[in-house]
Every structure is written in structure tokens, then in C-alpha cells.
Amino acid sequence: MEILQYALRKLIGGLPLIIGVTLVSFALMVYFGPDQTYLLLGKNPTPEQILEVRQQLGYDQPFLQRYLGFLREIVTLDFGTASTGERVTELLAKTIPVSLILILPGFILGHVVGLLLALAAAYWRGRWLDKLIMAVAVTGMSVSFLIVIIGFQIVLSSSDGLDLFPVRGWNASSLASYLSYVTVPTLATMFVALGYETRFYRSIIVEEMSRDHVRTARAFGLPESRIFFRNILKNCLIPIITRIMFSIPQVAIGGALLIESYFGIPGIGKATYEAIITGDQPVLKAVVSLTAILFVLVVVLTDILYRAVDPRVTLK
């Protein structure tokens, strides 16, 4: 009950953020964005037709009125129809699951493997394994995401390489074809994430290792493994949770956008990219407001998770 109340209060506290995000993106993408009038009209339109389309799109209304209309759409979750004639809600329902099953494996593997490597590096700090892992991590950080994608594609999918997986496209009708299409994007996402995650996790673990309470525990003669898991790792949970939670909104759109447009996968990232280029306002509005809402949800959920792992944190 206490948690529910807290969550509700936090959600209301997130309203200014949602208003800010929607206002900025509305101004940029819709108000100053590409004009769709002539895209929707046939050749040689009459002035009356132009006027009619502009009216339909709401271009003749003042800024504030259009923005308020946008807010109304968010509250009712009804974003109208995309320029393709499809309902935006249907488009989202079709594309979001594709993006989720595309991104999740790489996201989870990146964090899990990164954490494991960081643990190994921190545990053997200063030894050759630590140096090797960190050298590989810095190298991984220095390669562009795009180069990683193309590199994996050449090695795994092209006729010059191993030729094991499809070059591009998407088909998740069966588990076997899902696996064959998802492998290369997953490896690329994981590879790019690994460098950053390993470095980050190692630095927080190492910082925790040099704390006074760890030295005290060692002085009391507690077994080293117990110190590592009970005294060090448990204290690292808060930054770890923060890191994972806050990368969710970025990965949900940002990561998917490049991968999906490169491999031609019909997910939300590709739909967004196409909407940006054609100025498909209803889709853009929906994506931006969903991201903002996701962001606020993540903030609230993170706070509740803090409380779950650290009893000293109070929800007030």
C-alpha cells in the first residue's frame, strides 16, 4: 500500500517531465517538421484541395491548440492514422513486439556477460586477466556500432565469410528462423555494450572493494569469497540497478533504430526512422510520448527497486 501510494505520487511528480518532453519534441518534429501537405495530395492540386488537407492535418490552427490536441491524444491513447492509412495503435502493436524480441537477447547478454567479466577483472585486479579484459573492453569501446554491425555481417553472413545466417530481413514465424535472423544483430548489440558495461561494472566493484567496511571484514578474518559476495557485491547493487534501468528507454528506441534500419527489420525503430524522414506526425507523436512515459515509469520503478535491495532507503 505504501509502495502504491509512493508510486502514484512519483508518477504525478513525473508530469512536468512528460510535458517538457512532449513540448520540445512537438515543437521540433511536428511544428517545425516537414510539411506533409503535398505528400498527401495528388498532382496539380487546386488551392481548395490544399486548404482542405491543411485543415485535416491541423496546420491552420495555432501552436497551443495543436499542442493541447496532442496532449489529449496521449491521455486517450488515440493517435489517429499514420500516413500509410494504418491506425497508429495497430502499427505500434505490430512493431513493438518485433523490437522487443530483437533487442532483448543482446541487451540481457550484454549486461550479464559484462558483469561477469567485470567480476573476474575486479577479483583478479592488477593481474594479467584483469589487464587482458580491460584492454579488450577499451578496444571494444573504440569500435563504432555501425562498423561492428557490418563486420559481423561480413564474417557471419556474407559469401566471403562463414555464410551461416541471412544477410538481412526478418522472419520470426518459427523458432529456428527467429534464431537465424536474431543472431547477428544480437552479437553486434552485445559486442558494443560489453566494453562500456565491463568498464563501468569493474569501476564500481573496485571502488566498493576499497571501502573501510571491507577492510574491517577482512581484519575479522571472514573468508574472502563471503566478503566478495556479501559485503562487496551487495553494496554494488544500487549502481547496477540504476545502470540497467536507465538504459532501457535509450535501448528501446535508440539501439533498435540503427539495427532495424540496417537489417530491414520491421520494428518500432525502423517505423520511427521512416516516420522522421517522411514527417509522419501521428507516428512520431506516439513514439515520443511513449518514450517519455517509459522514462517516468523507469524512474519510479528504479526507486522502488532501491528500496527492495537496500532497507536503508525510505520511500517518502
Added chain:
Amino acid sequence: MSAVALPGVAPVRARGESLWRKASRKFARDRLGMVALGVVLIYFLAAVGVWLGWWAMGWPDLSGTKWEPVSGTHWFGTNIIGQDIFDRAIYSTATAFEVGLIVALAATGIGAVLGAFAGFFAGSWIDEVLVWLMGVLDAIPFYLFVAAVAYALTDNPWAMHLAMISTFWVGTGRLIRGEVIKLRGMEYVEAAHSIGVPEVVIIFRHILPNTSHILLVQASVMFVGAIKAEVILSFLGLGIKDGMSWGLMIDESTKEVLAGFYNNFLAASLLMFGLVMAFNAVADALQDALDPRKVG
């Protein structure tokens, strides 16, 4: 106080050694950092040569035929329409420095000033507005934001720079805000207050210079971030409009690699990898050298 130099005895270091003196001494002893700095300087010289028009001026010329192999006239071969890949790759180095330097300097400046104001006036409405703004910019997905700015500015060649600057400063702003909150409680700031130094002067003369070690590291991190972002944005068609860049070269090469021609891809990605790697190492060495907790 002057140190007394005895013959045959190394002079004792003066007690009030500044952070920068100490940092540069520590940096000079960091072998990896020095090598990396040397590599960055070589890249920089390549860029300076392009700016002065000494080399790589033939990048747009059709100087050969399609997909020529590596040779004495075309050091990295030629691309799909017969342009010299070496010239294009070197010219792109200058583009990378332009993007990196402009974005890093502007974003560091904005982050420093806004972060300092937020931190100095923490708890007041100024801080709340600035923190809200940072939250808003963080909550908009980066590529969406860049794309939106690019289209709002209708093909303006600076759209990409502007979009990067207006999002990159947030990280620096948050760091500086935290640091300034710490600094503003210090005695010397209180002393400045008590003798009537105006607040703006306190912020810019007495507080901000004390955050310059953070700013230097942040600027180097953003330099790398901007170069990496440029590659992806140019590939998506949202980046460099006039000229040549590693991102545009990689974009070109995606049509070539599937046909089995790798020169364009390798030239752009290896050159970029070298610069980013070296700069990452410099940033790491800087961070170590400027961290007062690490004694050297």
C-alpha cells in the same frame, strides 16, 4: 618559499605544487597515455594539412576506374566510381576533428555554465528549471532528437552539430552541478561572499576554474562521442551534408562489401578506430593524472 638546492641532491619539490603541474608530471610518466597522445597529434597534423590545402584535395576527383586495387598511385585503391580512397580517408580525418572539436568545446562550455548556475543556486527555481531541462533532454531518444533537429533546420549543414551540442552538454552539466554544490560550501567562497564579491564573479572567477579538471576529461570524452555519433548519423542520412566523412565512406561501402570489395570499409573504419582508441587512452590517462586520490 624556495627550495634549497644542494649539489648532488635532487631539489625538494616546492610544497604548493599546483594540480596542473602535478597532473602533467603524472601524465608524462604514463607511457601508454604519451603514446596515445602522439598518435592523436599525428592525426591532428593530417587534419591541419587538409585545412591548409596541402594534401587530400583530390578527394572528389574521378582519378581512376572502379575498384582499383592498392597501388602506388592509389594507396588504398579506388571506390565504386573510381575516386581515390586514401585521399577521401585523409580528408575525412579533418572532418572528424571539425565535428569533434566544435561539439566538444561548445557542449563543455554550455555544460560548465549551466551546470555551475544550477549548482550555485541549488534549491532555487533556477536550479529546478535547469534540472528539469536536463531531464527532458535525457528523456528524448538521441537519434530521434538529432533527426528532428536536422529536419527542423531543413538541410542546414550545422543541424547535426547543433543537435549533438544540445544533448551532449547534459552529462557535463550534471557533473559540474554536483561539484559546484560541493564547492559553494567551502570557506573561500564564503569569504568572497562576505567581502561583497558579486555572485557572477564568484561563479566564473572562483568556482568554475576549480572544476576545470572535470571539464578537460569531459571534453575529451565528448570529442570521441561526437566522432562516433557522426558516423552513425551520416549513415542514416542525417549527418555531414557537404564534404566527406568516415560515416559517408562507410555508408558508401555497405554497397561494396556485399560485392566483396572491402578497401573503402577498411580504410574508414580502421582510421576511425585508431583515432577513437588513441583518444580514449588519452582521456583515461588524463583522468588518472588529474585524480588527486591517486598519488603519483
